[in-house]
Amino acid sequence: MAEDEHGGELRTANSSDRSVSAGSALLPADGFENPGMAEHHERVTDKDPKKAKNAERVVVLLFWISLAFTLFAVVAYFIWPIDRADITTVRANNFFLGIGIAFGMLTLGIGAVAWAKYLMKDTEMVEARHETRGTPATRQRVAEIFAQADEESGFSRRKLLRNSLIGAVLALPLPGIVMLRDMYNANNEKPVKLLHETKWAEGVRLVRDPSGTPIRASDVTIGSAFHVIPETLIEMKENHEPGFLDAKAKAVVLLMRLPEDRLKEREDRKDWSYHGIVAYSKVCTHVGCPVALYEQQTHHLLCPCHQSQFDVTEHCKVIFGPAGRPLPQLPIAVNEEGYLVAQSDFHEPVGPTFWERRHDYNV
Structure with missing residues (x-):
């Protein structure tokens, strides 16, 4: 038990107290009824490290597929160019360019959702909050929260997954950047x-x-x-x-x-x-x-x-x-x-x- 600044007692949650983390963490001393939150159920990726590793591989694969489709969009822009003398060439250019961009964004989104759903921690917590103040202690606590989020998401720990995500996100704007080249040509008139x-x-x-x-x-x-x-x-x-x-x-x-x-x-x-x-x-x-x-x-x-x-x-x-x-x-x-x-x-x-x-x- 620990007292808050108003004299009330707070209960703290820890990994061994499942009932606390499931809905009764950081409760006042007099407590309150559970609002209806169900007991936490562990996912298969929480119980089996092998399953978690397989899920990570799938997410990494999705990010690599997103990167491949994005690069395909860039290549398609040159393979199927628009011939200004033949307006029908717009169809092939738009089709393959759209396929690359659309599937690049789609697989990136699916991968991000899968990461959050199967690999990030999903335990429920309730905490008593007081008025937020910009004190050094508050800033320190914010830093701790970010560090905790980093640990729970595995962003720093799962390097392959993180790097594949960064690569896919950085590549996503490339088709648009490449297409901007048509807006300027040094040989054109002013x-x-x-x-x-x-x-x-x-x-x-x-x-x-x-x-x-x-x-x-x-x-x-x-x-x-x-x-x-x-x-x-x-x-x-x-x-x-x-x-x-x-x-x-x-x-x-x-x-x-x-x-x-x-x-x-x-x-x-x-x-x-x-x-x-x-x-x-x-x-x-x-x-x-x-x-x-x-x-x-x-x-x-x-x-x-x-x-x-x-x-x-x-x-x-x-x-x-x-x-x-x-x-x-x-x-x-x-x-x-x-x-x-x-x-x-x-x-x-x-x-x-x-x-x-x-x-x-x-x-």
């Missing part, structure tokens, strides 16, 4: 310059995506919206030219017609529209998601990724959400045949605003 030039140019007709049908001004009615690409992209697609998808991703446009009295156009941009017909980049200025949800009544465009909203009546200015600037406007006109054409390329880079942190192309 992002601002790259996103400042698209397939739009003076006289290029606006055509529907994906049919490639040219659009007359009379086809665009008030409240309608067309997904549009430059006609030059259709030729790239038909000729299977490399870089088609990259070019399309930068040039996609949403074409709309509003009542002319609803447009609040700047003086320097009044000739960028045609009788209420306006064209804006579909690439959100937040992180580049496709802005394709058009609200006919409010004339707002909505980005479904992070809910940025743009007001089409005022040059697609940002009215809600994290987008940093308005959507770039494509200047349009009508040719002698009545088809809508571009006056020029965009006058600013399309895509995320962060590319424009500096304008000397040295981002």
Whole structure:
């Protein structure tokens, strides 16, 4: 028996007092009824060291399998690359990459659960707690608890199991790290310059995506919206030219017609529209998601990724959400045949605003 600071007696638990560790440890002197905790039953791995060793081998095997699947995901990224000229290659790349990552995480999780279930100590304890104070004694006790947890889990003692877990956990981020290599290539142009030039140019007709049908001004009615690409992209697609998808991703446009009295156009941009017909980049200025949800009544465009909203009546200015600037406007006109054409390329880079942190192309 030992007295606590209030004068009460505490009972302490030890390994030989099974009834105490099963639910009556550290009880006040006057005691209390057992709340219903069952007597502790030892597991087979507690009774038989051979069974415990076998369980440890299984957990180690699971961790090694997790490591193998993670490395497989890295290798699969190179064995089944994505060919930008053949979109069907995405299927094989995603399938094998996903298999590696998924089973790497699954076997790691199963191994961790099995370790806790069959090898870590599972005795139940109840203790009387007083107000926690940050005294030296408290800190010392915390250190003792951590040391006890380390001993009970076997983290330091079971070196093979511990090292296999560390290896599997450290390898798990590798597929993501490897895939980050595609975000930078020393041979690529600077992002601002790259996103400042698209397939739009003076006289290029606006055509529907994906049919490639040219659009007359009379086809665009008030409240309608067309997904549009430059006609030059259709030729790239038909000729299977490399870089088609990259070019399309930068040039996609949403074409709309509003009542002319609803447009609040700047003086320097009044000739960028045609009788209420306006064209804006579909690439959100937040992180580049496709802005394709058009609200006919409010004339707002909505980005479904992070809910940025743009007001089409005022040059697609940002009215809600994290987008940093308005959507770039494509200047349009009508040719002698009545088809809508571009006056020029965009006058600013399309895509995320962060590319424009500096304008000397040295981002």
